[in-house]
Amino acid sequence: MAEKPREIIKRNLFTDNQVLRQILGICSSLAVTNTMRNSLVMGIGLSFVTALSSLTLSAMRNIIPHRIRMLVQTLVIAAYVIFLDLLLKAYLPDISKQLGPYVGLIITNCIIMGRAEAYAQQNPPVAAMLDGLFAGLGYTLVLMIISLIREVMGFGSVFGINVNFLNLQTWTIMIMPPAAFFIIGGLIWGLTARAQRRARKEGKA
Amino acid sequence: MTSPISPWIIFLASIITSNMILANFLGMCSYLSVSTEYKTANGLGMAVTMVLLLTSAINWLVYTYVIIPLDLVYLQYIIFIMVIAALVQILEMGMDRFLPDLHAKLGIFLPLITVNCAILGATLFQVIRNYDFLQSVLFGLGSGLGWWLAIDMLAAMRERLAKVKLPPGVSGPAIAFIITGVVAMAFIGFSGIFVIQ
Numbered sequence: 001m002a003e004k005p006r007e008i009i010k011r012n013l014f015t016d017n018q019v020l021r022q023i024l025g026i027c028s029s030l031a032v033t034n035t036m037r038n039s040l041v042m043g044i045g046l047s048f049v050t051a052l053s054s055l056t057l058s059a060m061r062n063i064i065p066h067r068i069r070m071l072v073q074t075l076v077i078a079a080y081v082i083f084l085d086l087l088l089k090a091y092l093p094d095i096s097k098q099l100g101p102y103v104g105l106i107i108t109n110c111i112i113m114g115r116a117e118a119y120a121q122q123n124p125p126v127a128a129m130l131d132g133l134f135a136g137l138g139y140t141l142v143l144m145i146i147s148l149i150r151e152v153m154g155f156g157s158v159f160g161i162n163v164n165f166l167n168l169q170t171w172t173i174m175i176m177p178p179a180a181f182f183i184i185g186g187l188i189w190g191l192t193a194r195a196q197r198r199a200r201k202e203g204k205a
Numbered sequence: 206m207t208s209p210i211s212p213w214i215i216f217l218a219s220i221i222t223s224n225m226i227l228a229n230f231l232g233m234c235s236y237l238s239v240s241t242e243y244k245t246a247n248g249l250g251m252a253v254t255m256v257l258l259l260t261s262a263i264n265w266l267v268y269t270y271v272i273i274p275l276d277l278v279y280l281q282y283i284i285f286i287m288v289i290a291a292l293v294q295i296l297e298m299g300m301d302r303f304l305p306d307l308h309a310k311l312g313i314f315l316p317l318i319t320v321n322c323a324i325l326g327a328t329l330f331q332v333i334r335n336y337d338f339l340q341s342v343l344f345g346l347g348s349g350l351g352w353w354l355a356i357d358m359l360a361a362m363r364e365r366l367a368k369v370k371l372p373p374g375v376s377g378p379a380i381a382f383i384i385t386g387v388v389a390m391a392f393i394g395f396s397g398i399f400v401i402q
Contacts, residue, residue, distance in 0.1 A: 023378045026233040027322045074290070078283045086279065101329035104282050108322040110234050177228050178389040185382030193374025 005130055012134035018111045019142040019184075020191050025111040028102050029143050030180040036159050039147035040140070041095050045088070045103065047136025049080045050112045054132030056080075058120040073116045074107065081106045111135055146183050150174045212340045219347030222396045225323045226355040227389040229330075232323030236356050237381055239314075241367075246360030247353075252314045254349030256296065257327055260289050261345025264328040265338055285328050290319050323352055358388060 018024045025046075032042045053076050057064075064072050085103050088096040096103065106112070115135050120128040151157060154174030156164025164170065173179050225231045232253070240246045264285055272281055297315045300308040318324060327348045331341045362384055371380060 023237060024234065026237070027230045027326075030230040030233070071290070074286055075283065078286055082279060082282055085282070100333055101326055104329050105231070105322050105326055107282055107286055108325050173390075176393060177230065178386045178393065180230070181382045181386030181389055185379050185386060188382065189375045189379035191374075192377065192379060193372075196373055 003127065008127065008130050009134050012131065013138045013141060017138045017142060018135050019139055020188055024114055025109045025139055028105060028109060029139065029146065030184060031102055032099060033143055033147040033180060034150050034154065034175045036144065036147045036151050038095060038098055039143040041092065042099060042102065043136065043140025043143045045084050046106055046109065046139055047133055049077065049084055049106055050115055050136040051129050051133035052080050053077045053112055054115050054120040055125050055129035057116045058123060058125040058128035061121055073113060077112050078107050111139060146180065149183055150179060212343045215340050216343040216347040219344050220351040220354065221392060224351040224355060224392055225348045226352060227385065227392045229326065231326040232321045232352055235317055235321050236359070237378055240356055240360040240381065241363055243360045243364050246356045248310050249314045250353030250356045252318060253321060253323065254353050256293060256318050257324055257345045257349035258342065260292055260324055261327050261331060261341050263292060264288055265331060265341040268332055285325060289324055293319050323348065355388070359384060
């Protein structure tokens with residue numbers, strides 16, 4: 001288990017990105033991406049929960065009975081999500097209202113459960129926390145890309161600041177659900193094609 | 206304080222215009238991973254519908270008669286998820302005992318459902334929108350049927366697509382998303398009829 005911090009970061013942000021390569025945590029990454037502000041808050045929130053729950057679960061990994069570990073994982077995650085929900089309600093009430101049920105739904109986000117199961121189970125706390133944090137940041141990165149496309153084309157703005165200097169017609173479809181499916185489908189298509197091309201090249205060489 | 210929308214409108218809207226997958230993006234993980242074969246997708250859809258109907262009823266009762274009187278709103282996520290997990294467990298044991306045929310068909314999907322975000326999502330939606338009991342039950346049932354409809358449609362299309370030659374990289378999840386986008390666009394066409402928010 002001698003994975004260096006740099007490798008953990010690179011794996012989570014690029015080569016094994018949770019959303020685009022593992023296809024995990026899709027629900028919220030589509031629902032909150034119509035504005036960049038919401039996506040950023042959601043991404044940071046998720047990174048916070050993943051990092052801390054991986055840290056906690058990894059620290060407790062030797063005392064959790066194997067049979068009930070799912071239950072313990074869910075409870076630990078839920079505790080951090082409640083913490084996050086209260087923080088958002090206190091300091092960012094309008095964003096908390098816009099995100100609505102999707103903050104609570106972080107509990108059932110497969111990324112957190114996946115990291116807890118696949119990594120925090122076998123690795124020491126600090127590495128698990130780094131892994132969780134950067135899995136969350138990889139998710140944030142994808143959210144920012146999707147929401148950048150959707151906000152620029154749908155509202156003509158970036159973080160709520162108008163960038164539509166030519167007064168072009170905005171595309172309402174971009175802030176509606178179908179566009180989210182098309183954009184994420186396109187991104188996954190591009191990345192998979194690239195990975196396949198690379199694999200074929202290596203096979204030949 | 207309850208939402209004034211007619212329960213039947215909520216029922217229809219949750220199937221079509223506010224479809225769990227196509228409009229609210231809930232339950233995507235299992236929607237994508239279990240939709241390569243029509244028969245299994247259909248089984249999962251049935252199981253999700255059943256669990257959604259039961260959890261939306263029970264979580265409404267728990268919320269109104271336990272969480273509110275005891276002032277435990279800050280613990281609602283933990284309580285809801287425990288209720289869902291317990292219910293799924295009981296349902297699995299009960300089905301194993303009394304409906305072995307159905308259990309053999311749906312059994313493998315039941316544990317998956319606990320972490321399906323459509324279930325927790327429906328509960329959170331009904332709490333946020335202040336639905337009364339009948340509204341909640343019909344919302345749960347409608348959401349389940351809508352989810353079932355969406356996964357059946359995707360699975361049927363993916364079965365056909367398996368026989369078609371696609372450009373490299375697009376087969377698998379990418380094409381599933383693109384199809385879902387097209388279906389979602391078609392469903393948006395209904396939104397002139399009724400919308401619930």
